[in-house]
Amino acid sequence: MVIAGTFPNILLNETSVGFDREEKQQELGQFFTPECIANFMASLFRAQWRELNLLDAGAGTGALSAALIQRICSARHKPKRISVTAYEVDSSVIEKLRETLDECGRACERVGIPYSATVLNQDFIEAAIPMLRRDLFSSQSPVFNAAIANPPYRKIRSDSNSRLLLRSAGIETSNLYTAFLALITRLLAPDAELVAITPRSFCNGPYFKPFRVDFIQTMALQRLHVFNSRSAAFSKDKVLQENIILHATKTAVKPQDLVVSSSSGEAESEIKERSVAYSDVISPKDLNQFIHLISDESHVPARSVMNSLSASLKDLGLSVSTGRVVDFRAKSSLRQQPEKGTAPLIYPCHFNGGFVHWPKEKCRKPNAIVSDEQTKSLLVPTGIYVLVKRFTSKEERRRVVACIFDPTKIPGPLVGFENHLNYFHLEGRGLAMSLAKGLAAFLNSSVLDNYFRQFNGHTQVNATDLRSLNYPTRAQLERIGSKVNVGADQQTLDEHVQKELNG
Numbered sequence: 001m002v003i004a005g006t007f008p009n010i011l012l013n014e015t016s017v018g019f020d021r022e023e024k025q026q027e028l029g030q031f032f033t034p035e036c037i038a039n040f041m042a043s044l045f046r047a048q049w050r051e052l053n054l055l056d057a058g059a060g061t062g063a064l065s066a067a068l069i070q071r072i073c074s075a076r077h078k079p080k081r082i083s084v085t086a087y088e089v090d091s092s093v094i095e096k097l098r099e100t101l102d103e104c105g106r107a108c109e110r111v112g113i114p115y116s117a118t119v120l121n122q123d124f125i126e127a128a129i130p131m132l133r134r135d136l137f138s139s140q141s142p143v144f145n146a147a148i149a150n151p152p153y154r155k156i157r158s159d160s161n162s163r164l165l166l167r168s169a170g171i172e173t174s175n176l177y178t179a180f181l182a183l184i185t186r187l188l189a190p191d192a193e194l195v196a197i198t199p200r201s202f203c204n205g206p207y208f209k210p211f212r213v214d215f216i217q218t219m220a221l222q223r224l225h226v227f228n229s230r231s232a233a234f235s236k237d238k239v240l241q242e243n244i245i246l247h248a249t250k251t252a253v254k255p256q257d258l259v260v261s262s263s264s265g266e267a268e269s270e271i272k273e274r275s276v277a278y279s280d281v282i283s284p285k286d287l288n289q290f291i292h293l294i295s296d297e298s299h300v301p302a303r304s305v306m307n308s309l310s311a312s313l314k315d316l317g318l319s320v321s322t323g324r325v326v327d328f329r330a331k332s333s334l335r336q337q338p339e340k341g342t343a344p345l346i347y348p349c350h351f352n353g354g355f356v357h358w359p360k361e362k363c364r365k366p367n368a369i370v371s372d373e374q375t376k377s378l379l380v381p382t383g384i385y386v387l388v389k390r391f392t393s394k395e396e397r398r399r400v401v402a403c404i405f406d407p408t409k410i411p412g413p414l415v416g417f418e419n420h421l422n423y424f425h426l427e428g429r430g431l432a433m434s435l436a437k438g439l440a441a442f443l444n445s446s447v448l449d450n451y452f453r454q455f456n457g458h459t460q461v462n463a464t465d466l467r468s469l470n471y472p473t474r475a476q477l478e479r480i481g482s483k484v485n486v487g488a489d490q491q492t493l494d495e496h497v498q499k500e501l502n503g
Ligand SMILES: C[S@@+](CC[C@H](N)C(=O)[O-])C[C@H]1O[C@@H](n2cnc3c(N)ncnc32)[C@H](O)[C@@H]1O
Pocket: 028, 029, 030, 031, 032, 033, 057, 058, 059, 060, 061, 062, 063, 064, 087, 088, 089, 090, 093, 122, 123, 124, 125, 149, 150, 151, 152, 153
């Protein structure tokens, strides 16, 4: 591990200037990059361009282009010409953007680099799609040999014009930031470089799979930087996000190793760097193409233990699903306390010491759901289930929090698991207690949690994430379950899990 310097302050700040402005900023996913981050991003480019044709999509006030051009102007090697193309949809920042790029022009002039800037007050998606179509029918290859971006972060509605346009170009994605990255990569020339700061959410998760697979195929990652603290910048979505900076080259040739660095997000935080095998970051065998951010030395043992496990969920005969009861959709069927004709309804608030404690007296969530024809499909037959929270709070020590639903303690033939839970089951039914105990203990272990954090940067634990894990064999899980109580303190639980898994 190398300590490679410090960040003065890495958090992305919303420039708050009144309510209307704030609303507009949210609508546009507008968060300007602080200078120190822009400079760090600019420092990641490696090429010594003969001519630089830079794309800045979602340019804001031009902080990113300015950082790169400033760096080039003070470097020993200077390109013969610089041209910048900046897209920005918000007319109210265009003047400032022009000023920044004019200033860049003056800086280039001072060091003798011919310079041109094109500012386009346009929607980047609407502008890029026709360009891609033209490329498809012309022999001319794309012109940009570098792109720098802090793309807007916002969901794209499935019926919006942007979504239809993207679909027409074969891009299936539901967030603006991945749409921008997908378009940028298509507009880049072979071997061009991209540096971008984005939420970490695309590194795993089912929604981003088409984007991720496409991006990883087209681009070779060269460097990843992880911000360990969850920035306010991306908290608009309910899922708190961690941010990453990525540096990638448009080539099919992947490097042997890449540098993964991290910093905490606090002012003056250290940047820790390590070199990691490309195949450890993205396993060629992984159909989901998760991106593992092994930014800390302490992550390495967890990764090797998890990789050594030989069973898949399928080998164990198990499946994992998301709780079927979406409470706001079943509102009229919910009851605060159990009554005749209801089934237990289980929420994360019922987790207590490794087992479900139900009903909960003082609970904001309902304890029961009417069991009738209308709710039949939402309920499962009672049995022993291992439950995992789908969302953990920032304060929670572990990302993966598991607990056992024991039907001997909770009456009734049916049970409802709310949508904020995932549940492990055996073809829709419960599992044996010996297996459930071992599975819950394994899921609650630090080794699993350390591994999980390498590919999951937010507080959401998807069923897909749990499906993608390697598991101990049934015999190993049963041995773990027989030796340790799921509700044991972390150290005791870890000792038993480690003893079994390390052989
Ligand atoms: C996260 S901000 C980053 C701004 C600037 N690149 C920076 O780093 O400071 C994203 C920018 O994209 C702009 N934007 C949002 N949607 C856009 C679109 N469809 N086309 C072009 N720009 C867009 C926003 O107005 C905002 O200025």
